Amino acid sequence: MDAGEHELIARIRKAVGGPAGATLVGIGDDAAVYEPAGDLELLTCDAFVEDVHFRRSFAPLRAIGAKFIVSNVSDVAAMGGFPARAVVSLGVPEDMSAADVDELYAGMLDAAARYGVEIVGGDVVASPGGLLASVAMIGTVGRERVVTRAGAVVGDAILATGRFGASEAGLRALSHGLEEAGLVRAATRRHLEPVARIAEAQAFLDVATPHAMIDVSDGLASEVRHLADESGVGMRVRKDRIPVAPEAVEIGRLLGVDPLELALGSGEEFELLVTIPASEAERTIEHVCAVTGSDVTCIGEVVERSEGCIMVGPGGDAEPLPRVGYEHLAAPRG
Amino acid sequence: MDAGEHELIARIRKAVGGPAGATLVGIGDDAAVYEPAGDLELLTCDAFVEDVHFRRSFAPLRAIGAKFIVSNVSDVAAMGGFPARAVVSLGVPEDMSAADVDELYAGMLDAAARYGVEIVGGDVVASPGGLLASVAMIGTVGRERVVTRAGAVVGDAILATGRFGASEAGLRALSHGLEEAGLVRAATRRHLEPVARIAEAQAFLDVATPHAMIDVSDGLASEVRHLADESGVGMRVRKDRIPVAPEAVEIGRLLGVDPLELALGSGEEFELLVTIPASEAERTIEHVCAVTGSDVTCIGEVVERSEGCIMVGPGGDAEPLPRVGYEHLAAPRG
Numbered sequence: 001m002d003a004g005e006h007e008l009i010a011r012i013r014k015a016v017g018g019p020a021g022a023t024l025v026g027i028g029d030d031a032a033v034y035e036p037a038g039d040l041e042l043l044t045c046d047a048f049v050e051d052v053h054f055r056r057s058f059a060p061l062r063a064i065g066a067k068f069i070v071s072n073v074s075d076v077a078a079m080g081g082f083p084a085r086a087v088v089s090l091g092v093p094e095d096m097s098a099a100d101v102d103e104l105y106a107g108m109l110d111a112a113a114r115y116g117v118e119i120v121g122g123d124v125v126a127s128p129g130g131l132l133a134s135v136a137m138i139g140t141v142g143r144e145r146v147v148t149r150a151g152a153v154v155g156d157a158i159l160a161t162g163r164f165g166a167s168e169a170g171l172r173a174l175s176h177g178l179e180e181a182g183l184v185r186a187a188t189r190r191h192l193e194p195v196a197r198i199a200e201a202q203a204f205l206d207v208a209t210p211h212a213m214i215d216v217s218d219g220l221a222s223e224v225r226h227l228a229d230e231s232g233v234g235m236r237v238r239k240d241r242i243p244v245a246p247e248a249v250e251i252g253r254l255l256g257v258d259p260l261e262l263a264l265g266s267g268e269e270f271e272l273l274v275t276i277p278a279s280e281a282e283r284t285i286e287h288v289c290a291v292t293g294s295d296v297t298c299i300g301e302v303v304e305r306s307e308g309c310i311m312v313g314p315g316g317d318a319e320p321l322p323r324v325g326y327e328h329l330a331a332p333r334g
Numbered sequence: 335m336d337a338g339e340h341e342l343i344a345r346i347r348k349a350v351g352g353p354a355g356a357t358l359v360g361i362g363d364d365a366a367v368y369e370p371a372g373d374l375e376l377l378t379c380d381a382f383v384e385d386v387h388f389r390r391s392f393a394p395l396r397a398i399g400a401k402f403i404v405s406n407v408s409d410v411a412a413m414g415g416f417p418a419r420a421v422v423s424l425g426v427p428e429d430m431s432a433a434d435v436d437e438l439y440a441g442m443l444d445a446a447a448r449y450g451v452e453i454v455g456g457d458v459v460a461s462p463g464g465l466l467a468s469v470a471m472i473g474t475v476g477r478e479r480v481v482t483r484a485g486a487v488v489g490d491a492i493l494a495t496g497r498f499g500a501s502e503a504g505l506r507a508l509s510h511g512l513e514e515a516g517l518v519r520a521a522t523r524r525h526l527e528p529v530a531r532i533a534e535a536q537a538f539l540d541v542a543t544p545h546a547m548i549d550v551s552d553g554l555a556s557e558v559r560h561l562a563d564e565s566g567v568g569m570r571v572r573k574d575r576i577p578v579a580p581e582a583v584e585i586g587r588l589l590g591v592d593p594l595e596l597a598l599g600s601g602e603e604f605e606l607l608v609t610i611p612a613s614e615a616e617r618t619i620e621h622v623c624a625v626t627g628s629d630v631t632c633i634g635e636v637v638e639r640s641e642g643c644i645m646v647g648p649g650g651d652a653e654p655l656p657r658v659g660y661e662h663l664a665a666p667r668g
Contacts, residue, residue, distance in 0.1 A: 024374065024480070025413075025480070025482055028483070028564065029413065029482050029483050029484070029564070030378060030408075030409040030410075030412040030413050030483070030547075030548060030549060031376040031377060031378035031409050031410055031412075031413045031415070031471075031473065032376065032377045032378065033374050033375070033376055033413065033475065033480055033482075034374065034375055034377070035373075035374055035375075036370030036372075036374070036375045038370075039369075040358065040367050040368065040369055040370070041367070041368055041369075041370045041375075041472075042365040042366065042367055043365060043366045043368070043419060043421055043454060043455060043470075043472060044364060044365035044366065044421065044455060045421040045422075045423050045455065045456060045457055045468070045470055046423070046457050047423035047424070047425060047457045047458075047459045047466070047468065048459075049425050049459055049460070049461055049462065049466070051462055052459060052460050052461075052462065053459070074364075075364040075365050076364075076365055078364040078365075079359075079363065079364050079365045079367065081365070085377060087377055087378065087379040087470055088379075089379050089380070089381035089423075089468035089470075090381070091381060091383050091466065120377060121377060121378060121379065122379060123379055123380050123381045123468070124381075125381045125382075125383055125386060125387070126383070126386050127383055127386075127463075128383065128385055128386065128463060128464070129461075129462060129463030129464070130462070130463070132381070132383070132425065132466055134379070134381065134423035134457070134468030134470075136377075136379055136421055136423075136468075136470030137365075138375075138377060138472070139365065141367065146358070146359070146367055148359055148363050148367075149362070149363050149364070150363070213364075214364060215364060230362065230363070
């Protein structure tokens with residue numbers, strides 16, 4: 001690192017700019033000060049560790065920075081809210097320059113601007129290992145629009161935005177050094193430049209009664225299980241309805257991997273899983289697609305807890321929903 | 335690590351307990367949900383990296399966890415506010431067990447209870463290096479009670495709570511393996527179990543017109559410079575008025591280090607520096623001492639920016655305020 005803590009903070013402060021709108025005090029004091037807005041507030045945080053969550057050899061610093069923000073925005077979206085403010089803790093390794101930190105912040109600020117987030121403070125420390133970050137984000141949500149993971153009801157339809165597997169496919173394309181052409185390029189973009197589904201969550205809330213919602217950060221199968229566990233229900237997923245991304249099909253073909261496995265296990269998709277009354281499914285899919293341009297698919301239904309989380313084939317054959325996806329600590333991704 | 339991510343989160347959730355009071359959704363969802371309270375809100379975060387901020391060989395995990403919380407509470411105190419909620423990002427190294435994480439959380443929860451903080455969420459990830467943490471904290475503050483670093487006025491008295499140098503003295507006692515007796519034990523306690531000055535900050539606000547306030551996390555000299563830089567003023571510190579902790583005197587004697595150097599450079603003291611109109615100094619010192627039991631000392635006065643930050647001896651001899659204290663990145667502590 002070619003700059004001291006104070007110089008680095010001065011650079012970040014200049015890049016971020018002064019406090020705006022309802023923020024009275026931004027970067028550079030002991031804490032940010034702002035007027036709370038909205039019925040209720042949301043608070044979430046995500047940690048990112050080099051070589052666990054990202055590799056600097058695969059991803060440009062701008063993309064890494066943007067993902068720090070998008071990941072939190074996605075959590076806010078999945079509660080039914082809008083993101084507002086963030087603070088950023090950075091652990092900077094010896095081999096990063098001040099210009100590298102500028103790039104990382106440029107990515108964070110791009111994403112922040114895209115989602116209406118103001119970066120209002122943070123901490124910068126030395127890291128003896130790789131690059132570290134933790135972003136905490138405040139959001140706002142209307143009292144009648146909070147959607148937790150815990151409200152799924154037996155009989156609900158399970159809807160999903162988007163198509164699955166492209167992020168994992170992109171990661172594998174990058175790690176295998178596949179030539180960046182056609183769908184491979186699309187997949188690496190999906191991995192490097194994910195999108196958070198704020199508009200989609202709001203569209204669900206405008207037209208339906210979402211009972212439970214979650215964003216897909218650790219993989220589709222894993223998040224279906226989360227919804228089931230938190231709601232105390234079972235989930236029946238229709239194998240032939242899982243929307244597999246064309247990028248996953250193509251890279252699965254190139255690498256000899258089952259695209260469905262990619263779709264079920266792909267992390268950082270940031271798509272939404274929503275359960276709503278089955279009677280609302282058809283018009284909801286129509287409305288959300290029309291308003292947002294996103295695909296929305298009914299992938300199955302909520303069942304009794306005793307049924308567990310199962311995947312049913314077109315012939316009616318049932319198997320346990322595969323335990324794939326990203327779990328930290330004891331069970332690293334193979 | 336002998337537990338997976340989900341098991342660890344389940345343990346943490348059990349230790350923390352369900353949401354309370356104005357918190358509607360706590361740990362276990364995409365984000366915490368709560369009713370904002372108070373005129374204005376505060377948001378701050380602090381990052382902690384093993385072997386940079388703490389050593390597991392010196393400090394019990396409970397003390398490490400407590401300091402994660404106290405450090406943020408101290409930032410909230412220094413803005414004039416009260417702490418309310420926190421989210422915790424943890425990077426857990428391979429050599430820590432689930433029981434170790436329980437201990438760390440026990441320390442965080444002890445400190446959180448002491449200061450009225452509710453832990454409402456977080457993230458747990460694997461760390462390929464040492465233990466990592468970042469805590470983000472929400473606080474509340476009355477609109478008329480916000481004190482920034484930027485308001486110091488020429489002529490103000492500079493007041494400090496407490497006595498300085500004990501935390502650094504304690505760290506050195508631990509790293510030199512000094513026998514834990516008498517003042518050495520007191521110093522290591524000051525290092526391992528620091529206190530945030532919420533009551534003192536409020537007492538200043540009750541009786542005086544604080545123009546600027548900061549907590550001493552990087553060292554007294556360094557924070558005096560911060561106040562000066564942010565306020566666009568100079569600071570004249572009286573060498574013979576700097577309240578040196580008896581622990582610093584004793585450990586300075588044992589290790590052959592100037593206690594004043596310890597006092598000026600000691601990080602994580604979490605005492606407050608406040609500038610107030612000189613006319614209010616006497617009664618303020620009296621009031622804050624009486625109400626809180628803390629020492630309060632006038633250590634100097636705010637001067638014109640052109641004078642810079644200086645330290646004046648009892649004979650009137652002036653020298654630049656030493657550039658000691660903790661700065662991350664380019665200038666590690668010697």
